[in-house]
Structures are given as structure tokens and as C-alpha cells.
Amino acid sequence: MSTARAVRFDDYGDRDVLYVTDVPMPSPGDGEVLVEVKAAGINPGEAAIRRGEMHERYPATFPSGQGSDLAGIVTALGAGVTRFAVGDEVLGYSFRRSSHATHTVVPADQLVHKPAELSWEAAGSLCIxxxxxxxxxxxxxxxxxxxxxxxxxxxxxxxxxxxxxxxxxxxxxxxxxxxxxxxxxxxxxxxxxxxxxxxxxxxxxxxxxxxxxxxxxxxxxxxxxxxxxxxxxxxxxxxxxxxxxxxxxxxxxxxAASTPEVLTELAAMVADGRLELPIAATYPMDRVRDAYAELELRHTHGKIVLLPGA
Missing domain, CATH: 3.40.50.720 (NAD(P)-binding Rossmann-like Domain)
Structure with missing residues (x-):
């Protein structure tokens, strides 16, 4: 596969600036892994960034990707990565606004192994x-x-x-x-x-x-x-x-808490039932605008999750 699919926006604006398009398949560099994304949560901060409300703190460059939370399967390794193998199920986050995609490259130190008991939806929306x-x-x-x-x-x-x-x-x-x-x-x-x-x-x-x-x-x-x-x-x-x-x-x-140690502990707590992570709704990536329409009502109970492969 030479291309991936990803959410993009070309300027600040309402959710109608969002679109899904083909992009070149990312390639992991040193210390990075390529993840096939199974689930990716959406967050209010991402909507604020897209509207330009956080430009002073988190400026966007265009065309911009979107999304931080993710869970998926490792499909390729960059040089020096020893904690993961191709085929591993992982969860974590991207600081590159890139998780709302079928595939994304993530530094290995921003990922942890996904417990088998943890659903893709919960794993993909846990980090933030x-x-x-x-x-x-x-x-x-x-x-x-x-x-x-x-x-x-x-x-x-x-x-x-x-x-x-x-x-x-x-x-x-x-x-x-x-x-x-x-x-x-x-x-x-x-x-x-x-x-x-x-x-x-x-x-x-x-x-x-x-x-x-x-x-x-x-x-x-x-x-x-x-x-x-x-x-x-x-x-x-x-x-x-x-x-x-x-x-x-x-x-x-x-x-202040985005470390592998904290994320591993949180994943274990959800997996063994000490924490519940309610999932309010799931959407295929092609309906990303609808997902944000629901999020921006600000009355959802729990997380809204994109399923890029759906």
C-alpha cells in the first residue's frame, strides 16, 4: 500500500473545513514506529485548534492533520526501536496532529502495549x-x-x-x-x-x-x-x-502526565475494571464532521471515537 487516508484542513474554520484525503504512506524514522490506526478519540481541544482559538499557544501549519489519541497495530519499525515488534497492539498519542488517519508514524516513547482486555475504542481514546x-x-x-x-x-x-x-x-x-x-x-x-x-x-x-x-x-x-x-x-x-x-x-x-508509566497504569486500570471509560459514540473517519458536531454540543457522556478502518 503506497497511500494512507487522513483527515486534513487547509485553514482555520468550522468543522466544514475538515476533509478526508489520500496522503503518502508515512515511513518511520529513527526511534519511530508506523501504526495502522484502529481507533482514535476526538477531543474538544482539537476543535479549538481547528477554529484558530489556540493559535497563540498551538499554531497550525497548513494543510494540517488532526488528532492525538490512537490505538492500533505496529506495521513497521524505524531504526533503534526495540520495545515493539511488527504486529504488536499499541496505544498512545501523537503530538503531530496525525492520529485521525488510517496510518501514522509515532515516536516509540509515546506508545505502550495495549492490554488484550482493552477494547480498541477505549484504548484509542484513553490517553488525553x-x-x-x-x-x-x-x-x-x-x-x-x-x-x-x-x-x-x-x-x-x-x-x-x-x-x-x-x-x-x-x-x-x-x-x-x-x-x-x-x-x-x-x-x-x-x-x-x-x-x-x-x-x-x-x-x-x-x-x-x-x-x-x-x-x-x-x-x-x-x-x-x-x-x-x-x-x-x-x-x-x-x-x-x-x-x-x-x-x-x-x-x-x-x-504533565504524558509518560509511558502513567499511560501503562491507566490502561491496566481500565482493562481490569478499576476505571470505566464510557464510549458515547463511534464514527467512521469519513464522518469526521458529524463526530465533531456531536462533540461540540458539549453534552456527551464519555468519549467519541473515530474508527479509521470502518
């Missing part, structure tokens, strides 16, 4: 949400018995975050819609409804105060955490960087 949640929980240093509030608690990152907090023995207050009540309750989380009375609802649920706050949605929640008396060093946001700088909160996300 998993490492982001891991970093955020570590950043606020949640301890057994402490109360931690989480915004967007039923989204892709939120579902992992609340479970990691519960595993630490924290009391978790998850801000989410009523539709997510049963799932959150089943995972040891007290749901707090969105709305005009959110501050009052949180205060009533934590009469002794909230010890830490993880924001997965926007600056209004960072301000809410401050208003509720949470110490800035125990507030972490993965999206509201300017607000965090204003109040002294943390901004630790996936980059």
Missing part, C-alpha cells in the same frame, strides 16, 4: 482524557475524606477524573446535568446540578467547605471555586489559563 485527569487529580493533591468539586463531571475527562478521585477516597461533588445522575451515583459521586443556584447547591452539599476544585469547562468555575473559599493552589483548570493566572490557580493537564 486519562493523562489530563491524572494530572489534575495530582495537582489538587486530593486526600481521603476531602471534598473535591469537578465541573463537567460527566464529560470525557470528567468521567475519569471523578473515578480517580473516588479511588483516592475523596468525597466527590460532580457538576453535571440530570441525565448523568445514575452514572455518577453508581461511581460514588454526588451530582450537583448546573443552574443559577450552583454556588448555593455546592455550599449546601459541603457545609464544612470544599477542599479542592477541578475545572474542566471554563473560567466561571475557577472564579466560583475562589468565591467558595477554595485555596488557589488547590484549584486546577485544564482550559481557563488566563483566569488561572489571574487568581493563582494551577493549569496542569495532559502534558
Amino acid at each position: 482524557v486519562g493523562t489530563t485527569a491524572w494530572a489534575a487529580v495530582r495537582a489538587v493533591d486530593a486526600k481521603p475524606g476531602e471534598t473535591v468539586a469537578v465541573s463537567a463531571a460527566a464529560g470525557g475527562v470528567g468521567t475519569v477524573t471523578v473515578q480517580l478521585l473516588a479511588l483516592r477516597g475523596a468525597r466527590v461533588l460532580g457538576i453535571a446535568s440530570e441525565a448523568n445522575d445514575a452514572w455518577l451515583t453508581a461511581h460514588g459521586v454526588r451530582r450537583i446540578p448546573y443552574g443559577d443556584r450552583l454556588a448555593e447547591e455546592l455550599a449546601a452539599a459541603a457545609p464544612d467547605g470544599i477542599d479542592a476544585f477541578i475545572d474542566l469547562f471554563g473560567p466561571q468555575y475557577v472564579q466560583l471555586a475562589v468565591d467558595l473559599g477554595v485555596a488557589p493552589e488547590r484549584i486546577d483548570t485544564i482550559t481557563a489559563w488566563a483566569k488561572a493566572a489571574e487568581v493563582g490557580a494551577k493549569t496542569e493537564g495532559s502534558m
